[in-house]
Amino acid sequence: MTKTSKYVSRQSDANGIIHWSAEENQIWHELISRQLSVVEGKACSEFMQGLDKLQLPRDRIPQLAEVSSVLRATTGWECAEVPALISFDKFFELLANKRFPVATFIRSREEFDYLQEPDIFHEIFGHCAMLTHPAFAEFTHMYGKLGLAASKQDRVYLARLYWFSIEFGLLNTADGLRIYGGGILSSPGETLYALQSDVPERLPFDALEMLRTPYRIDIMQPVYFTLDHIDTLFDAAKLDMMALVNQAKALGLHAPKFPPKEKQAS
Numbered sequence: 001m002t003k004t005s006k007y008v009s010r011q012s013d014a015n016g017i018i019h020w021s022a023e024e025n026q027i028w029h030e031l032i033s034r035q036l037s038v039v040e041g042k043a044c045s046e047f048m049q050g051l052d053k054l055q056l057p058r059d060r061i062p063q064l065a066e067v068s069s070v071l072r073a074t075t076g077w078e079c080a081e082v083p084a085l086i087s088f089d090k091f092f093e094l095l096a097n098k099r100f101p102v103a104t105f106i107r108s109r110e111e112f113d114y115l116q117e118p119d120i121f122h123e124i125f126g127h128c129a130m131l132t133h134p135a136f137a138e139f140t141h142m143y144g145k146l147g148l149a150a151s152k153q154d155r156v157y158l159a160r161l162y163w164f165s166i167e168f169g170l171l172n173t174a175d176g177l178r179i180y181g182g183g184i185l186s187s188p189g190e191t192l193y194a195l196q197s198d199v200p201e202r203l204p205f206d207a208l209e210m211l212r213t214p215y216r217i218d219i220m221q222p223v224y225f226t227l228d229h230i231d232t233l234f235d236a237a238k239l240d241m242m243a244l245v246n247q248a249k250a251l252g253l254h255a256p257k258f259p260p261k262e263k264q265a266s
């Protein structure tokens with residue numbers, strides 16, 4: 001295995017349309033059909049309302065323009081078509097301009113249940129529903145602006161904040177624990193595990209703690225951070241986050257709650 005991706009994004013034509021193959025549309029159909037039944041009663045109501053606004057097609061991969069028109073009307077965001085791998089500079093620059101990067105490839109059947117790279121199913125199904133919510137959108141925008149201005153070292157801290165909120169965030173509700181993180185909501189296994197397993201720790205949302213907590217991308221998470229209300233993301237967007245990054249640096253990282261990654265045979 002290398003750090004490059006085996007996937008190549010499809011490029012849109014002169015009219016902004018991407019011509020997906022029948023097999024790619026079929027993979028989308030199977031992914032969204034399965035995940036719609038899995039997230040019911042497990043995703044937060046804000047996510048479900050976002051899905052309702054997006055009206056994602058079941059039988060084909062949506063065109064980015066369709067998703068962007070809903071995002072523009074709700075929070076002023078839009079999708080940006082990007083290659084399978086982009087630089088951190090590009091990633092933050094897009095977010096800072098309220099453009100959500102969507103790599104325009106879909107996973108192969110061999111990686112139907114899990115892949116490391118974020119594909120179009122993860123980006124659109126996992127994230128775009130929440131991006132119709134003003135608090136989530138504002139928080140993501142703040143993250144992009146901070147990341148764009150941050151040093152390489154500080155970006156590593158900010159990445160943990162993103163990981164434990166936008167990707168793997170949980171929400172306390174009157175109906176019980178729910179999910180808003182797109183990394184969980186695009187994974188059937190982790191959607192069940194995050195709510196039902198008694199293995200992971202579930203800690204209260206605390207930006208400083210999140211900045212100090214190491215993570216691994218290739219395992220079920222040993223720790224989640226839980227918001228009490230989705231609008232708390234508005235408050236989090238107003239924090240002096242870089243002061244918290246400096247505090248996190250001074251205090252140091254928490255010990256990892258996972259074994260070190262084993263070297264893979266190449």
Ligand code: CO
Pocket residue numbers: 118122123126127167182183
């Ligand atoms: Co993601």
